[in-house]
Amino acid sequence: MMRNNESQDDRNTTPRVERPLTDREVPLPGMAAADATASTVHQWLDGEASETDARRADERAVEFWNQVAKDAQGMKAVKAPAHLAANIMAAIPVREPGPQAARAARVNVELRPDA
Numbered sequence: 001m002m003r004n005n006e007s008q009d010d011r012n013t014t015p016r017v018e019r020p021l022t023d024r025e026v027p028l029p030g031m032a033a034a035d036a037t038a039s040t041v042h043q044w045l046d047g048e049a050s051e052t053d054a055r056r057a058d059e060r061a062v063e064f065w066n067q068v069a070k071d072a073q074g075m076k077a078v079k080a081p082a083h084l085a086a087n088i089m090a091a092i093p094v095r096e097p098g099p100q101a102a103r104a105a106r107v108n109v110e111l112r113p114d115a
Contacts, residue, residue, distance in 0.1 A: 041065075 037057045044054035045065060054062045 037061075 038061075040049055040057035041054050041061045043049035044051055044062070051062060
C-alpha cells in the first residue's frame with residue numbers, strides 16, 4: 001500500500017504543464033547590446049545566417065571560429081605513424097589462456113533449424 005503524504009482535500013488537481021528540457025541561458029544585466037551580436041554569430045554557426053551578417057556583427061568572433069574550424073580539420077587529417085600499432089601490440093604481454101578459456105572451448109553447442 002502506498003502512503004500519500006498529502007490529504008485528498010489538499011491535493012492540487014490542476015494538470016501540470018510539462019515544459020521541454022532545453023538548455024537555458026541566464027541573461028546577465030547590462031549585456032543586451034552584446035546579445036544581438038552574439039545572437040547573430042550563433043545563428044551563423046548554426047547555419048541560419050550568412051557569414052557576411054556575422055562579420056558585420058562581430059568580425060573577431062567570425063575569425064576566431066573560422067580558425068577553430070581550420071585547426072579542427074587539420075587535427076582530423078593527422079594520422080598515426082604506421083609502426084605505432086605494431087609497437088602497441090608488441091608491448092602487450094602474452095599470457096597463456098586461463099581455465100575459463102579452456103572451459104569455454106569445451107562447450108558443445110548444437111544448432112537446430114526451426115522448421
